[in-house]
Amino acid sequence: MRHDKTSNLRERLRRGVSNFDFDALIKGVSNIDEPEPADGPAEVTVVSPTHVACAAPSGVIEGDAPPIAQAPADAEGLRAAVMTLGDRLLQEAGKLAHALISHDAAEGGYYLFRVNQVLDLLNAVDPRGDLARSLKTPVAPPAGHTWPRAAWSFYEFAESPISGLLPGDADDAFCAAVVAEATCSAEM
Numbered sequence: 196m197r198h199d200k201t202s203n204l205r206e207r208l209r210r211g212v213s214n215f216d217f218d219a220l221i222k223g224v225s226n227i228d229e230p231e232p233a234d235g236p237a238e239v240t241v242v243s244p245t246h247v248a249c250a251a252p253s254g255v256i257e258g259d260a261p262p263i264a265q266a267p268a269d270a271e272g273l274r275a276a277v278m279t280l281g282d283r284l285l286q287e288a289g290k291l292a293h294a295l296i297s298h299d300a301a302e303g304g305y306y307l308f309r310v311n312q313v314l315d316l317l318n319a320v321d322p323r324g325d326l327a328r329s330l331k332t333p334v335a336p337p338a339g340h341t342w343p344r345a346a347w348s349f350y351e352f353a354e355s356p357i358s359g360l361l362p363g364d365a366d367d368a369f370c371a372a373v374v375a376e377a378t379c380s381a382e383m
Contacts (some may be wrong), residue, residue: 281334300342304376
């Protein structure tokens with residue numbers, strides 16, 4: 196019984212493939228259910244892409260690459276992006292300061308991670324701070340200074356101006372715990 200069912204399926208598949216018109220597939224039209232014309236199946240011609248002639252766009256010499264239009268920099272878009280990152284830096288630094296004053300190493304590490312993310316973005320987009328200063332964003336680094344580097348290690352944190360957010364009674368163990376929490380947050 197199993198053999199007959201398999202043979203039957205193979206035969207149906209062969210009939211379906213022989214009735215299938217690949218040219219119709221290319222044109223997006225199906226003719227599987229349509230009967231064949233009286234004069235027989237239509238001949239299918241396959242054209243390779245190398246034989247298709249394409250006209251060059253007007254004003255372009257055949258063989259030359261078309262010129263790439265250079266879009267002018269959108270100063271308002273850049274300004275908005277740098278301002279948004281600057282605002283986010285201030286917000287996250289404020290939350291970091293609150294967590295550090297509360298002596299909450301876990302929360303402090305989380306917000307240090309968030310501050311580091313923003314600083315990494317700012318350093319990637321505007322490493323010297325020149326863009327922020329030229330666009331006159333309120334959060335631009337002072338003249339002659341760059342954006343602070345992200346503080347992913349205890350040494351970087353100690354050297355960073357971000358460490359100025361620490362309360363006066365914070366010790367090395369607390370700082371190390373904050374940095375450890377930040378790196379753990381980064382691994383998630």
